[in-house]
Amino acid sequence: MAKPNTTKPLARVLSDDAQISAWYDRMSQEMRLTAAVRRVLPRALADRVRVAEATPEALTLAVAAGAVAAVVRQRSPDILAGLRREGSDFTELRVRVQVKNETPQQHKPVKNQKNKVDSAHLRQLAATLPPGPLKAAVERLVRRGG
Numbered sequence: 001m002a003k004p005n006t007t008k009p010l011a012r013v014l015s016d017d018a019q020i021s022a023w024y025d026r027m028s029q030e031m032r033l034t035a036a037v038r039r040v041l042p043r044a045l046a047d048r049v050r051v052a053e054a055t056p057e058a059l060t061l062a063v064a065a066g067a068v069a070a071v072v073r074q075r076s077p078d079i080l081a082g083l084r085r086e087g088s089d090f091t092e093l094r095v096r097v098q099v100k101n102e103t104p105q106q107h108k109p110v111k112n113q114k115n116k117v118d119s120a121h122l123r124q125l126a127a128t129l130p131p132g133p134l135k136a137a138v139e140r141l142v143r144r145g146g
Contacts, residue, residue, distance in 0.1 A: 029054060033088060037061065040082035045071060058092040059083070069095045119145065 014020050030051040038046035049072060052062035063069045072079070076093045083090060122142045129135040 033059065033083070036083055036086045036088065037079055040079050041072070041075065052096060052098070054090075057090065058094055059088075059090040060094040060096055062096050062098045064098065064100060066097055069097050 008016075014024060030053075033051045033054055034049070037049055037051065041049060045068065048064055048068045050062050051059065053060040061072060063072060072095050076095075080090060080093055119142050122138055122145075126135055126138040126142060129138060
């Protein structure tokens with residue numbers, strides 16, 4: 001007898017759970033509103049804005065810097081008009097600055113390790129060289145690295 005298939009698709013599992021379904025609906029609405037807001041704003045500014053919260057009367061936008069927030073506030077009538085054209089009627093637009101506080105990862109400095117030199121070969125080389133600057137340099141290398 002064949003074993004019954006008890007697995008459910010992930011989409012069905014997520015839609016059956018009320019809390020996960022509510023989260024998914026909120027995320028979908030925020031993504032849709034973020035896309036609508038970004039269509040109204042200039043491209044250089046649009047990537048720095050996202051919808052943080054949407055209630056029936058107010059839309060809260062999150063930006064990463066105060067300068068971006070100032071420009072978005074100046075353009076709030078255009079944003080609200082653009083959202084009305086797309087079917088979302090908000091009466092208030094809030095802009096919240098959310099600075100990302102990412103601490104830089106501390107890298108452990110790598111110590112400069114001196115390479116060990118096989119001094120036996122260098123001593124042999126120094127013994128065969130005629131007196132001069134090359135012989136002195138090889139002998140110095142033998143003393144320091146050996």
